[in-house]
Amino acid sequence: xxxxxxxxxxxxxxxxxxxxxxxxxxxxxxxxxxxxxxxxxxxxxxxxxxxxxxxxxxxxxxxxxxxxxxxxxxxxxxxxxxxxxxxxxxxxxxxxxxxxxxxxxxxxxxxxxxxxxxxxxxxxxxxxxxxxxxxxxxxxxxxxxxxxxxxxxxxxxxxxxxxxxxxxxxxxxxxxxxxxxxxxxxxxxxxxxxxxxxxxxxxxxxxxxxxxxxxxxxxxxxxxxxxxxxxxxxxxxxxxxxxxxxxxxxxxxxxxxxxxxxxxxxxxxxxxxxxxxxxxxxxxxxxxxxxxxxxxxxxxxxxxxxxxxxxxxxxxxxxxxxxxxxxxxxxxxxxxxxxxxxx
Amino acid sequence: xxxxxxxxxxxxxxxxxxxxxxxxxxxxxxxxxxxxxxxxxxxxxxxxxxxxxxxxxxxxxxxxxxxxxxxxxxxxxxxxxxxxxxxxxxxxxxxxxxxxxxxxxxxxxxxxxxxxxxxxxxxxxxxxxxxxxxxxxxxxxxxxxxxxxxxxxxxxxxxxxxxxxxxxxxxxxxxxxxxxxxxxxxxxxxxxxxxxxxxxxxxxxxxxxxxxxxxxxxxxxxxxxxxxxxxxxxxxxxxxxxxxxxxxxxxxxxxxxx
Numbered sequence: 041x042x043x044x045x046x047x048x049x050x051x052x053x054x055x056x057x058x059x060x061x062x063x064x065x066x067x068x069x070x071x072x073x074x075x076x077x078x079x080x081x082x083x084x085x086x087x088x089x090x091x092x093x094x095x096x097x098x099x100x101x102x103x104x105x106x107x108x109x110x111x112x113x114x115x116x117x118x119x120x121x122x123x124x125x126x127x128x129x130x131x132x133x134x135x136x137x138x139x140x141x142x143x144x145x146x147x148x149x150x151x152x153x154x155x156x157x158x159x160x161x162x163x164x165x166x167x168x169x170x171x172x173x174x175x176x177x178x179x180x181x182x183x184x185x186x187x188x189x190x191x192x193x194x195x196x197x198x199x200x201x202x203x204x205x206x207x208x209x210x211x212x213x214x215x216x217x218x219x220x221x222x223x224x225x226x227x228x229x230x231x232x233x234x235x236x237x238x239x240x241x242x243x244x245x246x247x248x249x250x251x252x253x254x255x256x257x258x259x260x261x262x263x264x265x266x267x268x269x270x271x272x273x274x275x276x277x278x279x280x281x282x283x284x285x286x287x288x289x290x291x292x293x294x295x296x297x298x299x300x301x302x303x304x305x306x307x308x309x310x311x312x313x314x315x316x317x318x319x320x321x322x323x324x325x326x327x328x329x330x331x332x333x334x335x336x337x338x339x340x341x342x343x344x345x346x347x348x349x350x351x352x353x354x355x356x357x358x359x360x361x362x363x364x365x366x367x368x369x370x371x372x373x374x375x376x377x378x379x380x381x382x383x
Numbered sequence: 384x385x386x387x388x389x390x391x392x393x394x395x396x397x398x399x400x401x402x403x404x405x406x407x408x409x410x411x412x413x414x415x416x417x418x419x420x421x422x423x424x425x426x427x428x429x430x431x432x433x434x435x436x437x438x439x440x441x442x443x444x445x446x447x448x449x450x451x452x453x454x455x456x457x458x459x460x461x462x463x464x465x466x467x468x469x470x471x472x473x474x475x476x477x478x479x480x481x482x483x484x485x486x487x488x489x490x491x492x493x494x495x496x497x498x499x500x501x502x503x504x505x506x507x508x509x510x511x512x513x514x515x516x517x518x519x520x521x522x523x524x525x526x527x528x529x530x531x532x533x534x535x536x537x538x539x540x541x542x543x544x545x546x547x548x549x550x551x552x553x554x555x556x557x558x559x560x561x562x563x564x565x566x567x568x569x570x571x572x573x574x575x576x577x578x579x580x581x582x583x584x585x586x587x588x589x590x591x592x593x594x595x596x597x598x599x600x601x602x603x604x605x606x607x608x609x610x611x612x613x614x615x616x617x618x619x620x621x622x623x624x625x626x627x628x629x630x631x632x633x634x635x636x637x638x639x640x641x
Contacts, residue, residue, distance in 0.1 A: 095497075116500065127523035130489025131496065137478055138497035139424075158520070161483050162490060166471055 065356055067182050069147075069175075072103030079210045079234050080173075081106030083217035084143060085113055091221060095135060097121055097144045099128050105145035105175055106233065129155045132170045133162025141169050141221065148174030148189030148230060152196055163226045164199040171220050172196075173229045177206065177267055178318030179347065179364060180232055184354030189230075190347045194323025196228045197296050203227045203249060204295040208270035210234035212293065215247035223249055232268060252299035254306075258286030261312035261375050264303060266292045266325045269316035269345065272361070275368035280375065287375065298328045304336045312378050313340040316371055321346035341378045345371050385609075385634060387438040387458045388620075389627030394459070394467070396620050396630075397605035399439035400612065401543045401576075402510070405601055406443045408582040409508060409539070418448040421475040425505045428478050428494050432487025433512040433541060434469040441465050441473075449476055485518025487511055488538055492524050495536045506590065509538045514546030516557045522567070528596040529568025536596040537589045538569075542576065543603045547618045564598045576601030609633050 088094040088110060095117045096110045102120060111118040121128035125146060132142035144151065151174035152159065163170045174192065181187050196202050205227060207216040213231065220227040245253075255270070256277050265273035270291050277287035288306060292299065307313045313333065315326035326344030333340060347364055361367040365374075384403065388394035409429065417423045431440055438458065445452040450473075457463035464472040468482035479490045491509040498505045515521060528536050540560075544551045551557060561571040570592050572585045582601065589597035606612030609630045612620075622630070 095500075119496065121527060122523075124523035124527065126486075126520040127489045127492070127527060130486050130520065130524065131493030131527075133479060134490040134493025134495075135497040136493075137490070138494050138501070140497045140500075142493075157483055158486060158489075161480055161486060165480055 065182055069181050069183060069187070070101070070104050072108055076234055077210075077237055078106040078109060079213045079238070080217065080231055081109040083214040085109045086214075087217055087221040088114055088117065091141065093139060093141045094221065095119065095140050095142050097128050097132055097142055099123055099125050099146040099150065101146050101175075104147075104233075105173065107145050125150045126155045126158045129158035129170075129172075130162050133158075133166070133168050136163075136168035136170050137166070141171070143171045143173055145173045145175075147176045147187055148192045149176070149187055150174075152189065152192040152228065156195055159196075160199055164201045167201045167225045169224055169226075171227045171229060173231060175231050175233060177230045177232060179352050179355075179360040179366065180268060180318065180357050182354045182356065185351050188352055190320045190352065191323060192228075193230065193295055193317070193319050193325070194327070197323060197328065199226075201226055202296060204230065205247070205249060205293060206230040206267040206295060207247060207293055208245070208265075208267060208291045210238055211242055212245040212247050214244055216293070219247050219249050230267060247293055250294050250297050250299055252302045253291040253293065254288065254302070255291050256287070256289040258288040259310060260285045260287060261314060261378065262288040262290060262306040262310040263314045263316055263371065263375070264290050264292050264306075264325060264329050265316040266295060266318070268318040268357075269366060269371075272366065272368040273316050273371055276371035276375065279368060279372050285375070285379070292325055292329075295325050295328060298332055300332045300336070303329055303332050304338055307333050307338045307340050311340050312375070313342045314345060314371065314375055314378065315343075316345040316366075318366060319346055321348055341381060343374050343378055345374055384438045384442040385622075385627060385630050387442060387455060389622050389624070389631070391459055392623070393619055393621045394438055395435050395618075396438070396622050397545065397612065397615065397617050398433070398436045398541070398543065399442075400607045400609060401603040401605040402436060402439055402541045403607065404577045404579055405510070405539065405541060405582065405603065406439055408579050408586070409510075410443045410447045412579075412583055413586050414508065415505070416447070416449065421449065424501075425503050427505050428491065428498075428507040430478055430481060430487045430491050430494075430507070430509045431469055432481045432484070432509055432515060434480070434482030435467065436510075436541075437465070437467055437469045440469055444476060450474070484512070484515045485520040487515075488521055488524035488528070488536075491536055491538070492528050492533060495528075495533050499533075499535060506535045506537060509536070511538050511540050512546075513540055513542045513544060513551050513557060514554070516540070516560075517555050525564065525567040525569065532568070532594050533596050534593050537586070538596070538598045540598060540600045541603055542600050543605050545605050545616045545618060549616050560600055568595060570595045570597040571600065572597065573600045573602070576603035577607060608637060
């Protein structure tokens with residue numbers, strides 16, 4: 041038996057106890073949502089009705105990316121490129137060169153990793169007014185390693201001229217779409233579809249590109265969180281409060297350009313810094329914060345919650361978040377370890 | 384073009400000489416451009432997917448009055464906007480930065496769709512290399528444009544049979560070329576890339592066709608017009624001062640005779 045096969049077998053054994061429930065899980069990532077509000081699709085349509093330059097491109101994932109609303113209402117401005125992302129990105133570059141504002145839709149992996157060179161040359165380099173909209177960020181899908189984007193933020197961060205926005209949840213999607221549409225230049229929007237209606241009475245959240253949002257105050261530590269890790273960070277902070285630990289939580293919805301001013305100020309004050317992202321710990325929010333703090337000369341106890349330089353697997357999101365240490369428990373544990381580490 | 388490459392001692396002289404008749408036809412007969420208004424919204428779009436054929440491109444722009452000929456002296460000098468792979472640093476006449484091969488048809492397709500939505504009569508011309516046909520993205524764009532009948536898109540293949548490692552057949556054969564494009568829904572025309580009236584006829588036929596995109600496979604001879612260079616396969620040819628002098632003498636004599 042070869043070494044790689046052994047390690048795969050070992051992984052399978054180690055996780056054999058886990059998802060008996062997976063048998064009952066269904067892959068719904070491709071489907072059109074009916075009953076659940078299509079928060080993104082509605083926001084895009086609203087933006088497009090207000091600005092006739094906006095066009096919509098899709099790669100055989102119209103229902104999954106909620107762009108069926110756009111297709112049905114504005115068919116002349118909708119293009120289904122088929123399963124051909126490189127061509128779709130090139131088309132978007134050409135459209136932007138003629139004054140249109142293309143919003144391009146697929147899963148995160150296929151918006152970034154697959155057509156990376158096309159994004160670099162036809163979107164980032166010319167500062168084309170193209171919005172790359174990716175769904176299924178990080179470990180939020182059953183579809184497994186082929187569909188899990190754990191390095192997309194790292195890839196997009198490395199491109200000059202690129203802005204990266206990841207709203208914390210459905211309540212911030214509308215503001216993210218409006219901000220992306222109003223921003224003159226390339227934007228990567230990293231989105232999760234809502235799987236339930238917004239709770240009644242929950243206000244929509246604003247989003248200003250480049251301005252991180254403090255959601256909870258505290259002096260004992262600060263968690264800089266993005267996307268799907270914002271709520272677990274808040275949950276961890278709530279869990280630690282009765283223990284006498286006051287943890288600040290900041291929603292870093294814009295990963296590039298990073299709000300360095302807020303990051304540095306909060307880190308200086310708290311001296312214990314944790315980042316939390318639904319992404320590899322390499323190249324994403326954790327790296328961005330570390331770079332900013334080192335350049336600013338801020339000494340802090342520092343750790344990163346994220347996928348720890350490994351590929352994952354298919355599974356339900358709660359299962360994967362638990363297994364790969366992305367849940368509230370993992371955040372709280374890492375904060376404890378930082379407080380307890382010898383000085 | 385030979386002066387630009389000769390000053391460097393090496394460059395894409397073979398491709399430049401090979402495609403000179405093609406560029407002359409496009410820039411002096413086909414493309415609707417306004418020298419005084421390079422951003423004219425209804426200009427025809429010209430995309431050089433083989434962005435390394437830059438000496439010829441810059442020379443054509445200068446001869447057509449689209450850039451100041453004095454700028455040619457800076458070709459491939461440090462800091463110059465006239466780069467060896469044409470980039471958008473040059474200015475508005477470069478519609479996209481290509482050179483990462485295989486991307487021109489997709490960008491052209493996007494432009495054609497955007498122009499169509501606006502009701503613009505502008506056409507989109509993409510000069511594509513034959514080695515570039517090996518890039519899968521070319522066929523993604525071909526499939527889309529054919530399926531949707533994007534008639535304002537015209538791809539002109541500079542069929543010089545040369546790529547970095549030599550003859551295209553020795554690397555990856557592209558025949559049956561016209562059949563491939565026809566199978567993707569395109570009008571496919573074969574012409575002698577040095578027969579300017581034939582090129583004009585093919586381009587006019589593309590313009591007159593309303594239901595399909597057109598590909599023109601223009602067979603060209605690398606080094607065309609300079610006897611001792613004709614047919615020599617050299618992707619990045621060395622050109623000594625003596626060879627440059629001899630080549631220019633041949634070309635000047637041909638111009639005087641014409």
